[in-house]
Structures are given as C-alpha cells and as structure tokens.
Amino acid sequence: MPYEFNSSDLEASLLYMEKHFSQCMITNRKYEWEAMQKMCCAIQYGGKITQELDRDLFFTYGYLWIREEIFGGNF
Numbered sequence: 001m002p003y004e005f006n007s008s009d010l011e012a013s014l015l016y017m018e019k020h021f022s023q024c025m026i027t028n029r030k031y032e033w034e035a036m037q038k039m040c041c042a043i044q045y046g047g048k049i050t051q052e053l054d055r056d057l058f059f060t061y062g063y064l065w066i067r068e069e070i071f072g073g074n075f
Contacts, residue, residue: 003048013040018065037066 016039024031040046041062049055069075 001051001054003054005045005048009045009048013044015041016044030070033067037062038068 017036020036021031023029037059041059046055046058046062049058
C-alpha cells in the first residue's frame with residue numbers, strides 16, 4: 001500500500017531530533033532513544049501507516065537506525 005510521505009514529515013522528524021539532541025546536551029542528560037524512535041516511527045511518520053505489518057517493518061527500521069550505536073565506528 002503506498003503511503004503519502006512528504007518532505008514536511010522528514011523535516012518534522014529531523015527538527016524534533018535536533019531539538020532533543022540539543023536539549024540533552026544543554027542539560028547534560030542522556031539521549032532518550034526510545035522516545036525518538038516512537039516520536040518518529042509512531043507519530044510523525046508512522047501515524048500515516050495503516051497496515052500492521054507495514055508498521056512493524058517501519059518500527060524495525062526505526063529501531064535499527066535511531067539508536068546510540070549510530071555514533072560507533074562499526075555502524
């Protein structure tokens with residue numbers, strides 16, 4: 001099933017993540033990876049996904065790409 005994602009979906013997700021990273025750096029807190037995954041995969045992008053298997057697949061990609069290991073040299 002085709003979903004109508006657009007550039008504003010991407011911009012909203014990137015802006016959310018940028019603000020989260022900035023706030024965590026300013027307040028000396030750990031990044032909340034699970035919150036970022038849910039915000040991007042369940043709300044900003046995932047809110048448009050209606051098929052359960054599509055949503056599961058999208059959450060899997062979100063888990064793989066939105067996590068601390070992205071900063072590692074072997075990622």
